[in-house]
Amino acid sequence: MLKQMHAFIPIARPMVGEDELDAVRAVLTSGNLAQGAVVAAFEDAFAAECGVRYAVAVTNGTLALHAALLAHGIGPGDEVITSPFTFIASANAIRATGATPVFADIEPETFAIDPDAVRAAISPRTVALLPIHLFGHPAPMPELRAIARQHGLALIEDACQAHGAAIDEVPVGGYGAGCFSFYPTKNVTSGEGGMVTTNDPAVADAIRLFRSHGMRRRYYHEVFGLNYRMTDLLAAIGLAQLKHLQTWNAIRASHAGILTSGLYDSGLKLPTVRPGYTHVFHQYTVRVREDRDGFRERLKDEGVGSEVYYPVPVHQQQIYAGACTEEFPEAERASREVLSLPVHPSLTDMEIDRVIVGVGNALRR
Numbered sequence: 001m002l003k004q005m006h007a008f009i010p011i012a013r014p015m016v017g018e019d020e021l022d023a024v025r026a027v028l029t030s031g032n033l034a035q036g037a038v039v040a041a042f043e044d045a046f047a048a049e050c051g052v053r054y055a056v057a058v059t060n061g062t063l064a065l066h067a068a069l070l071a072h073g074i075g076p077g078d079e080v081i082t083s084p085f086t087f088i089a090s091a092n093a094i095r096a097t098g099a100t101p102v103f104a105d106i107e108p109e110t111f112a113i114d115p116d117a118v119r120a121a122i123s124p125r126t127v128a129l130l131p132i133h134l135f136g137h138p139a140p141m142p143e144l145r146a147i148a149r150q151h152g153l154a155l156i157e158d159a160c161q162a163h164g165a166a167i168d169e170v171p172v173g174g175y176g177a178g179c180f181s182f183y184p185t186k187n188v189t190s191g192e193g194g195m196v197t198t199n200d201p202a203v204a205d206a207i208r209l210f211r212s213h214g215m216r217r218r219y220y221h222e223v224f225g226l227n228y229r230m231t232d233l234l235a236a237i238g239l240a241q242l243k244h245l246q247t248w249n250a251i252r253a254s255h256a257g258i259l260t261s262g263l264y265d266s267g268l269k270l271p272t273v274r275p276g277y278t279h280v281f282h283q284y285t286v287r288v289r290e291d292r293d294g295f296r297e298r299l300k301d302e303g304v305g306s307e308v309y310y311p312v313p314v315h316q317q318q319i320y321a322g323a324c325t326e327e328f329p330e331a332e333r334a335s336r337e338v339l340s341l342p343v344h345p346s347l348t349d350m351e352i353d354r355v356i357v358g359v360g361n362a363l364r365r
């Protein structure tokens with residue numbers, strides 16, 4: 001009965017304070033609500049955070065991926081190798097260019113695309129690799145970059161879950177074109193929003209042109225484009241949030257450490273971090289080997305929220321299943337076993353303890 005005295009612990013809870021409210025109020029009263037100086041300031045701050053030369057803000061993470069692919073000239077007839085274990089946006093952005101997503105299986109430990117599987121999936125039509133830094137753990141970028149260089153492929157990182165993640169202290173987003181999302185559940189939010197990071201001036205320029213109907217000069221359209229802009233209103237929220245990124249990521253890592261020591265003998269397969277890699281714990285994802293969905297229900301009764309990211313691998317989704325007859329055993333197993341537990345920075349110490357106790361109870365019942 002005690003558990004009913006406590007509020008349910010959600011899987012995500014955006015942290016928004018006075019800074020965001022003040023920033024939004026300032027933009028609203030400025031008279032400039034669309035893309036302007038605040039977007040530019042957000043881009044500069046984000047580029048600095050990622051240690052890259054350019055950051056270009058767009059409407060959301062899905063369109064960041066789409067714009068980055070288009071900026072590399074990717075289109076019909078091309079193949080882009082990506083992971084079958086991700087949010088659908090990674091594959092759909094490829095499909096939106098007219099290119100074909102080709103899947104390569106994942107490494108079981110990190111859930112990231114496996115370099116050996118990538119090598120095996122390369123064909124004469126392959127033009128790019130699109131790894132995902134899933135759950136906040138970087139994909140094996142040094143290996144993937146070597147493969148990309150050897151085969152002359154573009155490298156586009158789906159970093160939508162990995163703001164601030166790094167390999168040997170080098171932030172993700174600078175290996176190729178980094179695509180970020182600012183959806184409310186991500187490590188920092190602007191409500192909705194996206195960003196492409198790159199060190200390549202041509203890629204940055206192509207995305208800037210594309211996001212504003214291909215115009216450099218007002219009503220002179222050099223190339224094809226659409227409206228993929230972010231607004232100053234949302235950039236103001238993102239800019240206020242970005243100041244907290246390092247602190248919030250440190251709290252996520254600390255929560256993950258507490259969960260790992262509290263659950264070490266639970267029998268669950270707990271997250272691991274590759275040596276030299278900085279995991280930003282967008283999600284704390286365990287594997288439940290038996291009856292994952294039943295366990296999830298019992299956990300809910302304990303007042304602990306959780307989520308399955310993702311219950312169906314992309315190649316088995318209805319929209320891809322017809323075109324893809326291959327099997328990806330690790331992605332399929334991950335979809336059956338994974339469960340993400342609350343790890344977000346707004347959790348109190350007491351809530352973290354309740355997650356650990358709740359997991360124990362749900363496993364025993």
Ligand SMILES: *Cc1c(COP(=O)(O)O)cnc(C)c1O
Pocket residue numbers: 060061062063086087089090132158160161180181182183193194
């Ligand atoms: C959130 C997310 C996206 C898409 O971002 P939106 O801003 O929601 O469009 C793409 N890929 C991954 C892995 C994501 O988690």
